[in-house]
Amino acid sequence: MPVAFVTGVTGQTGSYLAENLIGRGWQVHGLSRDGDRPAELEQLGVAFHTGDLTDAASLAALVDEVEPDAVINLAALSSVAASWQQPLITAELNGLAVAALIDAANELQKRRGAPVSFVQASSAEIFGDAPASPQNESTPIAPVNPYGASKAYGHLLVGVYRRTGLRASSVILYNHESPRRPEQFVTRKITAGAARIKAGLQDRLVLGDLSVKRDWGWAPDYADAIARVAAGDQPGDYVVATGVSHTIEDFVAAAFAAVGIDDWRPYVETDAAFVRPADAAELRGDASKIREVYGWVPTVGFDDLVRRMARRDLELLEA
Numbered sequence: 001m002p003v004a005f006v007t008g009v010t011g012q013t014g015s016y017l018a019e020n021l022i023g024r025g026w027q028v029h030g031l032s033r034d035g036d037r038p039a040e041l042e043q044l045g046v047a048f049h050t051g052d053l054t055d056a057a058s059l060a061a062l063v064d065e066v067e068p069d070a071v072i073n074l075a076a077l078s079s080v081a082a083s084w085q086q087p088l089i090t091a092e093l094n095g096l097a098v099a100a101l102i103d104a105a106n107e108l109q110k111r112r113g114a115p116v117s118f119v120q121a122s123s124a125e126i127f128g129d130a131p132a133s134p135q136n137e138s139t140p141i142a143p144v145n146p147y148g149a150s151k152a153y154g155h156l157l158v159g160v161y162r163r164t165g166l167r168a169s170s171v172i173l174y175n176h177e178s179p180r181r182p183e184q185f186v187t188r189k190i191t192a193g194a195a196r197i198k199a200g201l202q203d204r205l206v207l208g209d210l211s212v213k214r215d216w217g218w219a220p221d222y223a224d225a226i227a228r229v230a231a232g233d234q235p236g237d238y239v240v241a242t243g244v245s246h247t248i249e250d251f252v253a254a255a256f257a258a259v260g261i262d263d264w265r266p267y268v269e270t271d272a273a274f275v276r277p278a279d280a281a282e283l284r285g286d287a288s289k290i291r292e293v294y295g296w297v298p299t300v301g302f303d304d305l306v307r308r309m310a311r312r313d314l315e316l317l318e319a
């Protein structure tokens with residue numbers, strides 16, 4: 001039974017990844033900070049280890065003990081907005097921790113003499129305000145915020161170790177969403193807000209720039225892409241995206257329609273407090289490479305994604 005060591009396993013994508021890997025017959029070990037061990041994941045069979053991403057020696061000891069066939073690094077300070085308030089911790093968690101983990105994977109590979117896969121959750125944000133869309137694996141790396149800069153370091157380091165013979169891959173994830181997304185991210189903020197407005201529990205939704213365009217996909221599909229790369233033998237950089245982008249306004253309109261409100265305008269306001277110091281106008285990815293190499297294709301389109309999230313938020317209010 002192949003063994004995976006997954007950081008960030010308790011997050012949105014990590015929890016879907018654990019389900020996916022266990023479904024494929026993997027044994028999943030997860031890193032847990034502060035003993036956070038969700039019952040659903042324990043019941044699924046995830047074995048938790050307490051550890052701290054900022055402690056390189058204990059991370060290396062854990063990798064050595066678990067002896068995984070794949071190390072998958074999803075742990076991060078994942079909020080671009082928060083990275084402006086916490087640039088140092090962003091660099092530490094999203095950058096330096098990658099160095100500790102990938103070095104540990106490399107040492108394990110040398111010790112056991114069999115390949116160890118390393119998969120890094122990279123981000124569309126490494127491309128910054130890209131001059132053209134869609135972006136692909138050859139698009140210049142030019143981040144525009146502390147989050148993107150930290151992810152760019154991790155991304156480049158994966159390439160460095162790949163050159164030395166580690167089976168190291170970077171999955172360049174575009175925005176991926178689900179009912180498990182926290183409300184600090186715009187999609188869930190919108191669907192949860194629309195559901196509460198529909199239920200009469202909230203009277204308005206305050207957002208930032210409604211004109212930016214993002215390429216939103218279904219998080220379980222992105223977990224599946226990560227699992228395919230971890231199990232595969234073709235290390236590289238892989239864009240994971242739907243290839244279709246929409247504005248925040250499109251998302252708002254679709255979410256309000258999904259909860260049964262035809263005209264969203266009376267309920268939505270904008271506030272500069274939610275506008276970022278710098279933001280890409282459009283991020284849209286070309287996932288041709290992972291389709292060709294691993295046969296990955298997204299299974300859920302924009303309208304379906306918004307409907308699933310909005311309806312789930314209505315159900316949660318009714319429960």
Ligand SMILES: Nc1nc2c(ncn2[C@@H]2O[C@H](COP(=O)(O)OP(=O)(O)O[C@H]3O[C@H](CO)[C@@H](O)[C@H](O)[C@@H]3O)[C@@H](O)[C@H]2O)c(=O)[nH]1
Nearest residue numbers: 078080123124125174175184185186187207208209212274
């Ligand atoms: N969060 C938030 N974003 C808003 C709001 N109004 C507009 N936005 C805009 O909505 C877009 C999406 O923001 P988020 O949902 O916060 O996600 P993100 O910054 O794009 O980052 C996500 O995707 C990246 C990949 O592209 C990931 O790397 C990152 O971890 C995260 O999952 C951004 O352009 C942001 O400025 C608001 O009220 N809240």
